[in-house]
Amino acid sequence: MYTTSIAIQVLPDISEMDKVCVIVDRVIEYIASTGCNYMVGPFETTIEGDIETLMEIVKRCQEIPVELGAPSTKSYVKIFHNPQGLLTIAEKTDKYR
Template identity: 55%
Template sequence: MNASVAIQVLPKVLEQEETRRIVDEVISYLASTGLHYAVGPFETTLEGELDQLLDLVKECCRICVRAGSPSVMSYVKISYKPDGVWTIADKTGRYQTL
């Protein structure tokens, strides 16, 4: 694993429930990839290889449009280090509560 990506998609739709429906489709897609991920209140973080993660970012935008959004804004953070990046657990594990 040489990268982690945090992505927030904002479909350009008017109704809050429509936004939720489209974002849920994106999260379902991310879950289907088999990659380790964590959903947060503003963004979803994934771990994997850089090229694979960048392809996922593109697909997330396409999913929003296929789901009915005329356009989408995506905010993406990328951490890349060829010999390995910190995992989600490394970054936030000690703060998790049960």
């Protein structure tokens, strides 16, 4: 049972669009490597898990762009936390696929 869902949009502060895409792809690769359930959307990636793990992922998503050459990064983060559980990504979106 998931207790937290986080949607994160990472915006590296870099003007070259090809570099932005490379950096965002690396952030998504990192998210995939965590083993958490996730779904990539056109503006943000949604991740499900426990709040402690997800907050560590959010932190790491800020560090990756800087390590890859962006002078800074901005992120928009939405958090839904419910200790009793929540609707999963699949429960919210499968009916539209």
